[in-house]
Amino acid sequence: MSTTTAAEMTNGAVDSWVNEVAKLCRPDDVVWCDGSEDERERLTQAAVRSGELIPLNQGKLPGCYLHRSDPNDVARTEHLTFVCTPQKDDAGPTNNWIAPAEAYNKLSKIYGGAMEGRTMYAVPFLMGSPGSRFSKVGIQVTDSIYVVLNMRLMTRMGKVALEHLGGSDDFTRGLHAKADLSVERRYICHFPQDNTIWSVGSGYGGNALLGKKCLALRIASYLGRQEGWLAEHMLIVGVESPDGEVTYICGAFPSACGKTNLAMLVPPKSMKGWKVHTVGEDIAWLRVGADGRLWAINPEAGFFGVVPGTSSKTNANATKMIQKNTIYTNVAMKPDGTVWWEGHDDPPPKQATDWRGRPWTPDKGEPAAHPNSRFTVAAEQCQAISPKWQDPEGVPISAILFGGRRQSLVPLVYECFDWQHGTFLGATLASETTAAATGKVGVVRRDPMAMLPFCGYNMADYWGHWLSMAKRASKPPKIFRVNWFRRDGKGRFIWPGFGENLRVLQWIIERSKGAGKAEETPIGYLPTPSALNRNGLEMSDGALKELFAVDRESWRANLKSQAEFFEKFGDRLPAGIREEQEALAKRLKAK
Numbered sequence: 236m237s238t239t240t241a242a243e244m245t246n247g248a249v250d251s252w253v254n255e256v257a258k259l260c261r262p263d264d265v266v267w268c269d270g271s272e273d274e275r276e277r278l279t280q281a282a283v284r285s286g287e288l289i290p291l292n293q294g295k296l297p298g299c300y301l302h303r304s305d306p307n308d309v310a311r312t313e314h315l316t317f318v319c320t321p322q323k324d325d326a327g328p329t330n331n332w333i334a335p336a337e338a339y340n341k342l343s344k345i346y347g348g349a350m351e352g353r354t355m356y357a358v359p360f361l362m363g364s365p366g367s368r369f370s371k372v373g374i375q376v377t378d379s380i381y382v383v384l385n386m387r388l389m390t391r392m393g394k395v396a397l398e399h400l401g402g403s404d405d406f407t408r409g410l411h412a413k414a415d416l417s418v419e420r421r422y423i424c425h426f427p428q429d430n431t432i433w434s435v436g437s438g439y440g441g442n443a444l445l446g447k448k449c450l451a452l453r454i455a456s457y458l459g460r461q462e463g464w465l466a467e468h469m470l471i472v473g474v475e476s477p478d479g480e481v482t483y484i485c486g487a488f489p490s491a492c493g494k495t496n497l498a499m500l501v502p503p504k505s506m507k508g509w510k511v512h513t514v515g516e517d518i519a520w521l522r523v524g525a526d527g528r529l530w531a532i533n534p535e536a537g538f539f540g541v542v543p544g545t546s547s548k549t550n551a552n553a554t555k556m557i558q559k560n561t562i563y564t565n566v567a568m569k570p571d572g573t574v575w576w577e578g579h580d581d582p583p584p585k586q587a588t589d590w591r592g593r594p595w596t597p598d599k600g601e602p603a604a605h606p607n608s609r610f611t612v613a614a615e616q617c618q619a620i621s622p623k624w625q626d627p628e629g630v631p632i633s634a635i636l637f638g639g640r641r642q643s644l645v646p647l648v649y650e651c652f653d654w655q656h657g658t659f660l661g662a663t664l665a666s667e668t669t670a671a672a673t674g675k676v677g678v679v680r681r682d683p684m685a686m687l688p689f690c691g692y693n694m695a696d697y698w699g700h701w702l703s704m705a706k707r708a709s710k711p712p713k714i715f716r717v718n719w720f721r722r723d724g725k726g727r728f729i730w731p732g733f734g735e736n737l738r739v740l741q742w743i744i745e746r747s748k749g750a751g752k753a754e755e756t757p758i759g760y761l762p763t764p765s766a767l768n769r770n771g772l773e774m775s776d777g778a779l780k781e782l783f784a785v786d787r788e789s790w791r792a793n794l795k796s797q798a799e800f801f802e803k804f805g806d807r808l809p810a811g812i813r814e815e816q817e818a819l820a821k822r823l824k825a826k
């Protein structure tokens with residue numbers, strides 16, 4: 236085995252851990268990644284030679300490449316994802332669990348010699364800005380160049396991470412091997428008490444880019460509880476009103492429910508003077524500032540977004556952003572070497588190569604791009620990126636949104652009574668499933684805080700931690716529920732969504748400043764009919780009424796399903812959540 240080490244790059248703890256895992260995986264060589272431009276070029280060319288990347292039309296899409304994954308490896312595999320705490324109860328009823336010793340033992344057998352004939356890349360990476368007190372370092376080893384090139388876009392990778400780490404051994408140890416990509420031998424295991432992640436058998440982003448879901452959510456949520464902060468599946472957006480004031484909002488939505496579109500929203504023409512500044516579109520780390528407010532950073536450096544449905548109508552900023560230096564995964568390729576997907580600005584091409592590399596024509600009856608096909612791109616390519624997106628202190632948050640896909644029941648927007656009620660609302664969030672994870676699409680499931688697949692410990696303790704933030708933060712943000720997806724009797728979306736969502740944000744901003752008209756209902760404060768800005772929007776009073784309807788009978792039925800969900804947590808359920816359930820039941824009973 237040969238090792239290419241920039242000796243000055245590593246410290247003893249990093250070196251010895253990489254040596255240890257190299258002994259297990261037995262690669263032919265170990266290459267340290269420094270994050271340089273030369274290295275990007277070298278690795279890209281190597282990936283092109285091996286077929287892991289296909290160059291796209293460099294005239295029309297400069298610096299863009301296509302990756303086709305194994306057809307069995309196209310989304311997060313939640314049933315193969317484990318939280319390996321010493322006690323099963325500490326992982327909780329919503330996580331899969333294996334005892335740590337058993338998991339290490341089982342996976343060591345799969346890793347044993349898994350990199351023979353391959354190169355092991357040692358990838359130091361930083362989540363958060365260099366020098367920020369929020370930031371965390373990880374070291375990922377991987378045998379996938381595709382993963383290295385994605386990590387390079389999604390994190391601050393290479394020397395910068397080791398400089399931030401200095402002589403410390405406080406880093407997340409992330410071992411990733413593709414092995415044979417078999418679902419039978421695929422495991423995504425987290426050992427929060429060891430600050431360690433072992434992922435094997437998948438090259439898919441959410442399973443294999445260990446900085447993202449594994450570190451920035453599962454491990455970070457565990458660390459956040461110990462250290463007094465929150466790691467959340469949230470976008471962060473700054474909304475500038477015509478008077479120039481910027482209000483920052485975080486929003487938790489399950490995967491593929493429009494976080495990227497909301498974070499990059501383009502204001503409708505009728506809302507002159509409004510501007511939107513993207514800070515993050517998937518993950519937020521929130522800490523209490525000296526002023527008693529919550530401050531958020533986006534720990535990532537890039538976007539790994541869902542491609543289908545992206546167009547200049549739904550997300551003009553993203554459409555522009557992915558015209559260069561982008562890795563596309565599992566989209567369709569046109570004969571001229573450009574890309575296409577369902578919901579693209581252009582009509583379906585007469586012929587194309589589908590995401591699996593097979594000839595495709597529009598009459599095929601199958602999508603050309605995989606419904607969970609993705610783009611990976613550096614955040615700085617987004618023209619709406621906020622000047623504050625790398626601020627080491629983050630941005631102060633005035634409002635938190637919880638959203639999901641609900642065809643019925645849930646109004647377009649409502650506000651919680653207080654932090655405890657907001658925590659309860661987050662804990663009861665439910666949404667229809669999407670293609671971002673394997674399994675059936677369109678089934679309503681409880682997805683508390685949009686963190687069901689990402690919480691690194693018992694969710695009852697997580698809600699307890701949320702409740703305790705009210706003691707730490709004297710000026711917590713207001714909490715709102717939004718639902719862009721309510722449908723009418725004919726199954727059509729009532730609300731136009733996308734840029735028009737700014738109208739809802741406007742009311743939220745007003746409310747967070749103590750203004751904006753609202754009426755109290757059993758579920759929370761709803762905007763009065765005149766409170767929502769409808770200038771330039773075609774929407775009848777009847778449709779608006781339907782959007783805001785609160786059907787007590789359905790809410791009572793919902794109470795039952797909430798209670799069934801909470802039962803799983805037994806005595807660990809915090810009293811504050813029980814209190815809110817009882818209070819809601821009482822309000823729904825009252826006339």
Ligand code: OXD
Binds near residue numbers: 489490517539672
């Ligand atoms: C993602 C996801 O990739 O949530 O962000 O699946």
Ligand code: MN
Binds near residue numbers: 489490491
């Ligand atoms: Mn996500």
